[in-house]
Amino acid sequence: MKVNLSPEVTLLLMACSVELPAEKRDKITQFINQQSIDWNRLYVLAERHRLKPFLFRSLRQIVTVSEPFIAALKQDCQLTATDNLLKIHQYHTVAALLSEYGIEHMPLKGIYLAEHVYPDSSLRISGDIDLLVRPKDVFATIDLLQRHQYHLSEKQDLQWRQGEERILSDLFEVSLFKPFFNNSQFDIDLHWQIMGFNQHYALFDLAYVQLQPAFEAERKIVLLATHHGVNNIWQQIYYINDLYFTLVKADVNWSWLLQELSRCGFREVFLAGLYWCQQIWNLPLPPTVQELIASARIRSLAEAYAKNWETDKPREFSHLVLKQLTLLLTAQTSLGNQVKTCTTFFTSRVFRYSLFRLGKRLIYVPKELGFITIFIRAVQSLFRFLPGRR
Known part of the structure; x- marks a missing residue:
């Protein structure tokens, strides 16, 4: 299988560069001159893949790119840089608060990567502040944050009232x-377990990361591959960039890492992301490792993931769940993992809690009664596949 990437996505991939050498600048200039670029679509895709900082750094050196386009990117990048600094400052404020009260935690994804992994924090557009705490500290952390002007949403508040x-x-x-x-607001996603594919397939926690200090960096890479690759099907190019900068920064024990990913059934998904890191x-x-990603199987899988880069918006809800299933199944190399993928997919659809809105009221249904609501949720999922809901 050969993936045919649009000129806009191809240009975004070419723009992924910290410093633009003359050779690459000439290559991008030649590409722009030879291709019919839809500049409006390029702008939308740069937003969707969180690549505006990279695109601005590369295209500002290309004289044939229109000044208004560069000016719009520059303004967006200035806002991003300011936003990142505010979020990093807010994270440090929250981290100091948690440490003051003896709550052990670990930052995840955006803010952590922007500050500690990327060569320039402004290159990594961040959304929420993600924190991982121990299950025993969840309620103390929520209570502490609520006493410092943080609030739960309506749905989360309803779940909160169900008890610890x-x-x-x-x-x-x-x-x-x-x-x-x-x-504007600061958003915190407070995690105590990281789900891999679904709650019956794999769960990771802070104890998992800290189990073997010698392999802490590798375990963090497992979490990154789980979130970006398994759960979010590498569907945004910045996920690949996250993986690249993390790997470049770490002294990776490749043998241990690949063995651990194999144990989880996520090795091929990781290798597909690794393929694009090299491309x-x-x-x-x-x-x-080079021999592994050079195989036809991994190349085909990597190209299957890349097909998701062309949509104007990331897949979500039922569309994402279906892609998670099909791509993880494709990535499995053993019958046992294929069976596990299918069985946990179906059990996780049945035995789960549900929230339904009746008029202005939210109704909570515990997971023990999840089988009662499966038909309602199935209809909701099918409804999301209707053309008008895409």
Whole structure:
């Protein structure tokens, strides 16, 4: 299978560069001159893939690109840089608060990667502040954040009122927000377990990361591949960039990492992301790993993931769940993992809590009664596949 990427997506991939050498600048200039670029679509896709900072750094050196386009990117990048600094400052404020109260935590994804992994924090557009805490500290953390102007949403508040045992049984994270200025706010996603594919397939927690200090970096890479590759099907190009900068920064024990990913059934998904790290960034790899990603199977899988880059918006809800299933099944190399993928997919659809809105009221249905609501949720999922709902 050969993936045919549009000129806009191809240009975004070419623009992924920290410093633009003359050779690459000439290559991009030649590409723009030879291709019919839809500049409006390029702008939309740069937003969708969180690549505006990279695109601006590359295209500002190309004289044939229109000044208004560059000016719009520049303004967006200035806002991004300011937003990142505010979020990093807010994270440090929250981290100091948690440490003051003896709550152990670990930052995840955006803010952590922007500050500690990327060469310039402004290159990584961040959304929520993601924190991982121990299950025993969940309620103390939520209570502490609520006493410092953070709030739960209506749905999360309803779940919160079900009690500690129910929260830890049904959920793996909660979201809190703190009003900041005008309509802006700081958002925190508080995790105590990271789900891999679904709650019956794999769960990771802070204890998992800290189990072997010598392999902490590798375990964090497992979490990154789980979130970006398994759960979110590498569907945004910045996920690949996250993986690249993380790998470049770490002294990776490749043998241990691949063995751990194989144990989880996520090795092929990771290798597909690794394939694009090399295609986009020319990531140097050990010969044994290079041989793995050079295989026709991994190349075909990587191209299947890349097909998702062309949509104007990331897949979500039922569309994402279906893609998670089909791509993870394709990635499995053993019958046992194929069976596990299918069985956990169906059990996780049945035995789960549900929230339904009746008029203005939210109704909570515990997961023990999830089989009663499966038909309602099935209809809702099918409804999302209607053309008008895409």
